[in-house]
Amino acid sequence: MRLLVVEDEARLVEVLVENLQTAGFVVDAVSSGQQAFEAVQMIAYDAIILDLGLPDCDGIDLLKRIRSQGSQVPILILTARDAVEDRVKGLDGGADDYLVKPFATSELVSRLKALLRRPGGVLGSILVAGNLTLDTIARDIQINECRVELSRREVAVLEHLMRRVGRVVPKELLEEKLYGFGEELESNAVPVHVHHLRRKLEQGGASAQIHTVRGVGYLLTEGRP
């Protein structure tokens, strides 16, 4: 997967490129808005990491220019400004996610993976969490390459948890998704499905764990395989 890093701070570029390469990405780096725009015209990147403070133009303007070309490439904003207006401006401008400096590399990588996992993203068809994989098209779940049988609703719940590994998925969101199946939903349907899912993952030897944040939702951690 090929990424473009748009950042003017040379030392940060160096570190970013090295870490992202270690994580398995192919990385190009440019240091100005103009170079970035030209690079995007030539190469179809899988994702762009964009610093808002650029020497020749505002990152938001570049973002809007790229989007105005009809490009749907996932863009993650890096910013040193965490004022709310800046975040909102970035997301309104068409960014898919933002990260405030300083950040842990693992956080950056997991956010990138989440962006790539989104429908249309390159990682869209197969979701991975530790030794657990889910093929979103074939609805096929494997732990250590052994198939696990799950109900349709359990697969739906797992898919949403796996799309946001390490982040809380609100209970309301899961309920909404389960309603889509058209059948009547018990008030405790989500906890019941999560309970079953958790037991099946445990029995199958999955490293990933489902945690309950009571009153809020659920989250899936990858764990060590």
Add this chain to the structure above:
Amino acid sequence: MNWFRSNSLQVRLATRLGALFLLATIILLSVFLYLSYDLTDSLSRRDLFRLAEELAEEIENDGRLDDIEELIARGWLNNDTRYAIFDGETFDSESKVLASSDTAFVTVVLERDIMSGGTESFRLDEFGTPPQNFLGLVNIERSEAGRVAVVVAEPEQVEQELMNAIMWDVVFKALWIVPLFIFCTLLVGVLAIRGGLQPLRRTALEAASIKPEAISARLGTDNLPREVFPLVYAVNSALDRLEAGFELQRRFTANAAHELRTPLAIITGAIDGMAGNGNLKKLRQDVARMNRLVEQLLHVARLDSLTLKTDEPVDLRKIAHQVLEYMAPLAIAQGQSIELVEADTPVSILGEAHAVEDAIRNLIENAIIHGGSAEDITEPSTEAISIEVKVHADGSISVCDQGPGIAVEDRERIFDRFWRGKNAACEGAGLGLSIVQEIMQLHGGVVIVRDNDHAGAARGTCVTLRFRPVTTAH
């Protein structure tokens, strides 16, 4: 004389006006009295002149005084009136006396050697029986018998009585106007000051409403007395300079954020990229701690300089949800569980959503750091809730942990900046609760710290934030 130096313009003006009026009254009265004496004097003289004239008119050709009765009847003469009429323009002991009231008067007049021609007034003390003071006048008059010197005198007492009568009349019937006048003037003066100071009072109200949130407000200059305008203008210019200072501080904060974060991002990234051993793990923790410290410092700086609009209604439940969503992964990574218990209906409070979010996040961070790690919990496998966040219907939120707790004697000091618990091993800069405290003060709320008395919790701390609820129920 503190009274004179009073700081109230009204009192100052009233006292000065009062003193001025008192002085003016005294001067006025003195002048009036002097003029009155003068007036009675001249009135007496005029009377005597006319009496002399009348007497001269009654002198016949032969030099006799005719018709004294008529003069008496017309009130010109009475028993006390003395007169002597000499032939010729001057008189001495040789002169012929044409008429006189009594010889004693003639004798006295001659003794006195009063006349040397022309008009002259004189006093005659202790004359007649009983002795009286007389005011007299000599005048040369024309008569049918030629020029005559007429000497007339009347007891002074009569004049004195007249004067007293006038004085009495004036003082007791007219002078009472003076105090009334003073009173009215003072009243008008005080009212004028009150009216004049009204815009000043309005300006004071405006000035009182200027807070850090409304630093761009200025004092109005409409209808302001010209005398006060320079003061208001100076205050407004001072506010301009202050605002510029605030703005500078704000920009500094934003710049500092940018300048500090980028190098920190480099360090963090570089360490993340290194192959790990034990030392590197510690280094990573150190950098993480430094990141957190910088974050908190910037928060403190921002709270100090930034202006918050804390009277927007916001839903505390919604904010708590958001905070838990992004804090839960951290808690779980630390081997803790976290739970949100909330009221059934939205809990509306007055506040600024992001500041409220900051306060709650700081509490949860504290709970995660100090709330005991997985090893401390006796049975990690059980689903014990180690951090509990509760949103109450009355507009408060509490965060309870099962950590070592906070000693009662420390509870005052935990809000001090850079104060850290005795347990030096725990990370953190000691800014979290000071930030929370500051946010709550800006919101007009309170922070309550108490022991976790939740059933099953052997120890731990509950920190409750009580916000101002939205009272107007629709």
